[in-house]
Amino acid sequence: MKALMSLGALIGVAGILLLGGMVFDIVPSTTVRLVEGYMPIQMIVEVACYVVGFAGLSYILNAMGMAIPRFWQGIGFWVFFLMYLKFRVYPPIPFSVRAMYGTVALVTVFMWISANEEDWKKFKQPIMNVLDAQTGANRLLRYAYLVLIPILVGGFSFNAMMPKSEEPIELRTVHPAPPASTKVHGKTYVLQTSQNPYRVNPEGKYDQEFSNANIVEQSMGRLMKPNANPWDDKNQGYLKYVREGGEIFFQNCHFCHGDNLNGRGLHAFAFNPIPANFTDPGTIAQLQETFIFWRVSKGGIGLPNEGFPWASVMPPWEQHLTVDEIWKVILFEYWHTGYYPRTWD
Amino acid sequence: MMDSITQKAGIIAAAAFGAVLVSSAGFSVVSAQGLPEGFKKGDLAPEPSAEMIEAGKRVYFTKCVWCHGVDGAGDGPGADRLWPRPRNFNQGTFKIRHTASGELPLFDAKKPVAGQNDLFETVTHGLPGSAMPPWEGILSEEQRLQVLSFVTTQLVKDRKFTDKQSETQTVLQLADLKPKPATDESKKRGSELIVEKKCVECHGMEGRGDGNAFNLKDDWGFSIQPANWHKCWNFRGSRQDPYNVGNIFRTFSTGVNGTPMPSFADNTSVDERWDIANFVNSLCERDPLGNPLPIDPLTDKPKINFVIPSDQFEGEIPAEIEHEAWQKAPKRYVAMGGQITHKPRNFVNRIDDIWVRSLYNDKSIVYLIEWDDRTKSVAEGKLPWAPTQVNIDIKEQAPKTGEEESIAANQNKYDVYNDAIGIETAVKWKELPAPIKPRYLFGSNEQFPVDIVKWEADGSLRAFKGTGWDKDFEERDNYEESMKLLKSEWKNGRWYVMIQRPVGNKKDQDYDEDTFFEVGQYIPTVFFAWDGHNGDAGRKMAVSAFFYTFMNPPVPQETYIYPVVIAVGVVLLEGWVLTRRANRKKGKTL
Structure with a gap:
C-alpha cells in the first residue's frame, strides 16, 4: 500500500513540476501533444493521473505528519485545475470555456469537501476562525478582508462599467438543417x-x-x-x-x-x-x-x-x-x- | 578577443593566398582553415535505411504529392495556382539551411534535433508565407523523417546527399554563437551595415522588400520578391518563432539557395552579422510598448482583434500622422486574404495585411490605413472600364497550365492597374433582422445594400452603393463632395492613406444609401485592397474578414458613481455577517 502511494506521490510531484514548467514557459506545452480528435480523452486521462498523484502525495504527507488541511486541499485542487486548462491545453481554449469548466470544477470540489459532515466542518473551520478572530493573526486577516473586499468589488464593477470595445459574441449553428x-x-x-x-x-x-x-x-x-x-x-x-x-x-x-x-x-x-x-x-x-x-x-x-x-x-x-x-x-x-x-x- | 584573432588570421590568410573575396567592407573574414567565421566542417549524414525510404513513399503519396508532384518536380496538381511555386526537389536546392551557400541542407534521418536537421525543421514548422504548412502534430516525428528520407534519396536527382566526392558540409555553429544583446549601439551599427552591404538595394530603404521588386528571379526563372523585414512572421525561415534573431542571423550567414539572396559569411564578421540581425529584427512590427506582437498559434500570424476603435477628437481631425492624436490612436492589424469566393478569384494576394487607425469628431470619421506594397502602381492612360463596373474582363488563373503559364510565371506580366483601398460598411445596419448582415462582398441584396468608399492611386476618392457580389456598383449623388482625402502617399514600399467621411445624420444624408456611424455601436466594416502590379481590379483583390468600427463613447458619469455605491453596500453586508456571527456565538455561550 505504502509503496503504491509513494509511487502516486512521485507522479503527483512530477506532475506539479511539469505543470509549473509549463506555467513559467520552461517546458513547452506542446511537449506531449494533444492530438485533434483525441483531445478530450487525453485530457481526462491526464487529469485522472494528476488526481491519483495528488491522492498519493496527500497520503504520504499525512503519514509524515505534514498533512495539508482540507481547506487548502480544496482550493489547491481548484487552482491546479484552472492552471491546467490555461497552461497545459494547447491549442489554447478561450476564457469563456475555461470559465465554464472552472465553475464545474468548483462545484465538484464543493461536493468533495462537503461529502460528509466531518469534512465539511474541517473545511469551514479556517473561515470561521477568521470570522471569530480569536488570534492576532486572524484579527489582522479579518481587517484586511474587511478593507480589501469592498475595494476589489468596487474596482471590478468600475472596470466592468467602463465602456469597452470588445468583439460582440455571435453564436452560429455549425450544421444547420439542410433542405429536402x-x-x-x-x-x-x-x-x-x-x-x-x-x-x-x-x-x-x-x-x-x-x-x-x-x-x-x-x-x-x-x-x-x-x-x-x-x-x-x-x-x-x-x-x-x-x-x-x-x-x-x-x-x-x-x-x-x-x-x-x-x-x-x-x-x-x-x-x-x-x-x-x-x-x-x-x-x-x-x-x-x-x-x-x-x-x-x-x-x-x-x-x-x-x-x-x-x-x-x-x-x-x-x-x-x-x-x-x-x-x-x-x-x-x-x-x-x-x-x-x-x-x- | 577571439574575434580579433580570427579577424587577423583572416586578413593574413587572405593576403597570403591572394584569395581576396570582393566585398564592400574591403576585406574578407575567413578563418585559418579557409572557412567563414562561425562555420565548421561537418560530415555527410549516412544514407537512410531502405525501410525508412519505403515508409516515406507512403507519406509522400498521401500528403505531399498534391503540390510537389509524382517526381518531386514541384508540379503537382496544386502547383500552377501557387506563388511561390512548390519546391522542385530534383536539383537539391533548398532555401533554409545551416550550411554554406550552395551546399545541401542538413538532413539526418536518425537525428531530429533542432539546429542540426534543416529539412526536418522545414517540414515540422512549414514555410510561412507559402502554402507549405507546419506538419508537426499531423505527421509524427518518425513519419516526417521517413518522408524526408524518401525525398532526399529518390526525388533529389541531380545531387546525392551521401556523395563524399561532390558534396561538402560547412555548418554554421549557431548554437555555439552567443547572440549579441540588441543594444541601441548594435542596432545602429546594423542600420549602417545594411546600407554598406547593399541589403537595401533589394530589401528597400525601410526594409519593406520594395527595392528591385520586379527584376529578381529564382533559379527556375520565376519572379521572386525580397523579404519584407517588417513582417517577420512571413519569413520562410522563421521556424514558428518569428521574433527570434537567430533566424535572421542564420539566413544572412548562409544565404537562400536558389534565390538572389547570397551568403554574407565571407565578407562579414560574426559580430557584424549579429548587428545586422539585431537591426532587421528590430524592424518587425511590435506593439506600442515595443513588445513582439502576440502570434496566433492556429495561423502563425499576429493575433487579430476584430474591433477597430475610433477615438473622439475635438475639432478638425489632423492630417499629419505625427500628430499626437494619431500616435495615441490604437493601431489594428487587419489580415487580408485573397478574394477566392467569386470569379475572378485572386489566388495570390500580394497585400496580406493592412494597419488601420481611426479618429472621429461630431461630423466625420477618419480612417488612417497603412499597408505595405512593394510597388506604387498607377494605371497608364484611361482604364478600359467605368469606376462603377465590377464585372470586368479580368481572367483568373486556370487550374492546370504547366509551368510556363503558371501563376508563378505570370507574376510580372500583368497589366498594371491602380493600387486601391476600399472600406465597406453596412447601410441600415441597425435594422437588419438578427441573422442577416449584408456583409457579403459588395452587399447582399437590394433591401440591405452596402456603402463603399474607394480610394485609387490615381488620386480619386469615390463613394458607391453595392447591392450584391455580381452586380456593378451604383453611383452616389453628391456624396463624394462630403468626403475628403486627407492624405495619400507611397513611400519606401508603404502606402499611407487617410480617408475622411461623414458620420451621417438623418438631416443631410440619405438613410437608404449611407451608413450612419453611431457612437458606442458596432458597425460592421470590411476592407478591400488592390495591388495594381498584381493585375488587381474589380473583384480580383484582397479582402478582410468582417471587422467592427467602434467609436469610443466618452465615459458616462455612472461609471464613477455606481462602483462606490456597490463598495458601500459590501461594507454593510460585511457588518451584517459579522454581527450575525457574533450574536450566534453569544447565543451559544449563553
Missing part, C-alpha cells in the same frame, strides 16, 4: 436518396464497403493503406476518383481548408471564424455526403438564416465546378480524413 432537395446545374437532387456516383468499386457499382476499405488509416498521420495508393495508374473505380477529387481540391479548396484539410490553408488567417477543419470529428464525420454536396454547391450564401450566412464566405461552388467535380472532391475529403460519411440507415 437542392437544384444544382439544372438538376434536382433529393438529399435523402442521392448517392455519390463515384463511390464505386472497379466494376462501377456503388459500393460503400469497398470505398471504406480503401480510405486512409485512422491513426497518427492518417496515411493511405499501403496497397491503396490513389496515384497508382492501374486504379479503377473509387481510388481513381479520389485522385481526381484530390486534384480539384488542391486547385480550389486547399487555399482555405489547408493541405491537411484542417482548415489552416494559405488564406485561412484572414477569416473569422477560420475555415472548417475536416479532420475534426465534429465536421464531415457527422454528416451525410448529400449534406456536404448541398453545402459545397450552395456555399455560404446558400445557408439558411440560422446558419448565419454572412459568417461563411465559402463560394457556391456550382459557379466554379461541375456536379461531377463536386462529388469527387467530397469523395477525396472523406478518403483523406479517414472518416466514413454518415448514411441514412
